Amino acid sequence: MKSVIIIGAGVGGLALANMLASAGMQVSVYEKNSGPGGRAGRFDAEDFRFETGPSWYLMPEVFRHYYDLLGKDVNKQLDLVRLDPGYKVTFHDGESLLISGNEKQDYETFESLEPGSSIRLKKYLHQSAKTYDLATKYFLYNNFDSILNVANKDVLYAGPKMMRFAGKSLHGNVKKYFKNPKLQKVVEYPAVFLGASPYSAPAIYSLMSHLDFKQGVFYPQGGLYEIIESLVSIGQELGVTYHYNSPVQKIITNNGLAVGVKLATHDQHADVVVSNADMHFTETKLLPSPLQTYPQKYWDKRIPGPSAVLVYLGIKGELSNFEHHNLFFTKQWKQNFTYIFKNKFWPSPASMYVCVPGKTDKSVAPKGHENVFILVPGPAKLGQTKNQLNELADQYIAQLSEVAATPDLANRITYKKVYGPGDFAQDFHAWQGTALGMAHTLRQSAMFRPQNKSKKVKNLYYVGSGTVPGIGIPMCLISAELVYKRLVGDKTSGPIKSINKL
Numbered sequence: 329m330k331s332v333i334i335i336g337a338g339v340g341g342l343a344l345a346n347m348l349a350s351a352g353m354q355v356s357v358y359e360k361n362s363g364p365g366g367r368a369g370r371f372d373a374e375d376f377r378f379e380t381g382p383s384w385y386l387m388p389e390v391f392r393h394y395y396d397l398l399g400k401d402v403n404k405q406l407d408l409v410r411l412d413p414g415y416k417v418t419f420h421d422g423e424s425l426l427i428s429g430n431e432k433q434d435y436e437t438f439e440s441l442e443p444g445s446s447i448r449l450k451k452y453l454h455q456s457a458k459t460y461d462l463a464t465k466y467f468l469y470n471n472f473d474s475i476l477n478v479a480n481k482d483v484l485y486a487g488p489k490m491m492r493f494a495g496k497s498l499h500g501n502v503k504k505y506f507k508n509p510k511l512q513k514v515v516e517y518p519a520v521f522l523g524a525s526p527y528s529a530p531a532i533y534s535l536m537s538h539l540d541f542k543q544g545v546f547y548p549q550g551g552l553y554e555i556i557e558s559l560v561s562i563g564q565e566l567g568v569t570y571h572y573n574s575p576v577q578k579i580i581t582n583n584g585l586a587v588g589v590k591l592a593t594h595d596q597h598a599d600v601v602v603s604n605a606d607m608h609f610t611e612t613k614l615l616p617s618p619l620q621t622y623p624q625k626y627w628d629k630r631i632p633g634p635s636a637v638l639v640y641l642g643i644k645g646e647l648s649n650f651e652h653h654n655l656f657f658t659k660q661w662k663q664n665f666t667y668i669f670k671n672k673f674w675p676s677p678a679s680m681y682v683c684v685p686g687k688t689d690k691s692v693a694p695k696g697h698e699n700v701f702i703l704v705p706g707p708a709k710l711g712q713t714k715n716q717l718n719e720l721a722d723q724y725i726a727q728l729s730e731v732a733a734t735p736d737l738a739n740r741i742t743y744k745k746v747y748g749p750g751d752f753a754q755d756f757h758a759w760q761g762t763a764l765g766m767a768h769t770l771r772q773s774a775m776f777r778p779q780n781k782s783k784k785v786k787n788l789y790y791v792g793s794g795t796v797p798g799i800g801i802p803m804c805l806i807s808a809e810l811v812y813k814r815l816v817g818d819k820t821s822g823p824i825k826s827i828n829k830l
């Protein structure tokens with residue numbers, strides 16, 4: 329039986345562990361932290377249960393496909409509910425709208441802000457659906473290791489349009505459809521999910537609107553960490569071994585072949601090594617210079633996705649002006665992105681995302697309280713002190729209190745924790761403290777993103793958000809499938825049908 333070591337128990341590492349164990353490999357996962365999940369973590373404090381990172385369950389068919397491959401029913405693994413409304417958007421002037429994921433209702437909402445926009449939303453979503461379909465069939469599950477798998481009829485037919493899309497920014501595309509700046513923001517904000525600005529993300533990412541408007545926004549009862557627990561429990565059934573508090577210090581090579589990893593206590597050998605640790609860290613810290621496919625000079629020319637100030641709050645009493653997912657957009661929309669990606673300043677006022685999961689799930693906060701998660705995207709840049717971070721957090725809480733018309737918010741805080749770029753760097757070895765990893769600009773997507781196979785070390789692979797296809801839990805599940813495809817030599821462009829023995 330072939331053995332594999334996976335460095336890191338993030339979503340990508342856990343997902344791949346299951347696929348390879350199911351293919352008959354002997355799988356060991358080494359994780360530096362005390363438990364699994366990586367950026368998709370969870371912690372309990374004073375009877376509140378907080379998710380550390382992800383809170384949007386999107387692309388449900390990607391989860392279904394992944395679980396199907398393992399012979400599991402996603403609906404038995406996770407207690408999924410579709411949120412209605414999907415989310416609430418509040419603008420700088422206090423005006424707000426709900427996106428329901430129900431077409432008729434959302435057309436009416438758009439029409440009420442800009443006459444004629446419902447027809448254009450319909451067209452925009454039609455285009456998003458077509459692009460999304462093409463992406464899942466030919467691009468997302470593609471290792472781009474054969475020209476044949478992109479040179480098929482559908483892709484060649486859609487190619488010219490895709491190229492036009494690729495050359496234009498998401499914002500450039502959106503403003504052709506909608507004049508009202510508020511509506512523009514509603515369809516542009518998903519660029520942030522991809523760690524990018526709508527002014528630099530390619531128009532092709534308009535496919536993101538297919539997710540929230542058409543497929544809907546879901547929530548697994550208990551929280552997104554239920555995904556991690558389910559992945560680990562399947563891994564345990566399949567015989568995967570997990571080693572926590574076990575940071576890998578080096579990838580051991582022999583004549584250009586990965587043969588194992590160096591741990592604090594001993595060297596561990598295996599036939600294949602896969603790193604799920606941050607890509608920049610893996611390449612520049614776990615390998616010697618001559619064996620780095622992506623050395624520091626590669627990273628010096630790349631753009632990290634944003635970092636974030638995260639504020640976890642326990643709040644006494646109910647929050648009546650909030651839904652489960654809440655987006656607050658500032659008037660200084662474009663300037664916010666310039667600050668984050670170019671000037672590297674923390675914006676204030678800032679656009680922010682606020683999650684109040686207790687609206688759907690009573691298990692996350694004690695009775696009579698709300699669990700609140702505030703995410704303010706900011707520059708991936710290290711160096712601020714804890715005091716500076718706390719000051720920023722207080723400014724954002726004050727801003728939220730005003731724009732959400734909840735004047736007593738600060739006085740009702742019973743628990744507070746602030747988390748920032750330095751924490752991402754310390755906890756996950758995150759490149760420049762980015763929360764999400766490399767931004768999805770055109771030059772950093774698909775075949776231009778770091779690939780999942782080392783060009784310098786045989787039998788060394790990469791999985792997770794740092795490689796293809798990219799950022800987000802569904803993408804990390806797909807990244808696991810892409811490594812599996814590499815290992816079995818499957819060069820097709822779409823999702824696989826089953827897992828074969830390796």
Ligand SMILES: Cc1cc2nc3c(=O)[nH]c(=O)nc-3n(C[C@H](O)[C@H](O)[C@H](O)COP(=O)(O)OP(=O)(O)OC[C@H]3O[C@@H](n4cnc5c(N)ncnc54)[C@H](O)[C@@H]3O)c2cc1C
Pocket residue numbers: 335336337338339340341358359360361364365366367368380381382383384385386574575576577604605606609636638703755756757763764791792793794798799800801802804
């Ligand atoms: C604030 C925030 C909000 C998000 N919101 C969403 C959302 O709503 N929906 C969504 O789908 N996605 C969301 N994401 C993105 C999603 O969480 C990530 O893309 C995904 O979890 C990344 O998984 P990964 O496989 O890349 O591994 P990571 O999470 O990066 O984990 C890698 C693991 O490797 C470990 N490691 C590093 N170095 C070593 C070493 N030397 N030895 C051993 N182990 C090591 C780390 O400790 C870590 O556990 C969000 C992310 C953040 C941070």
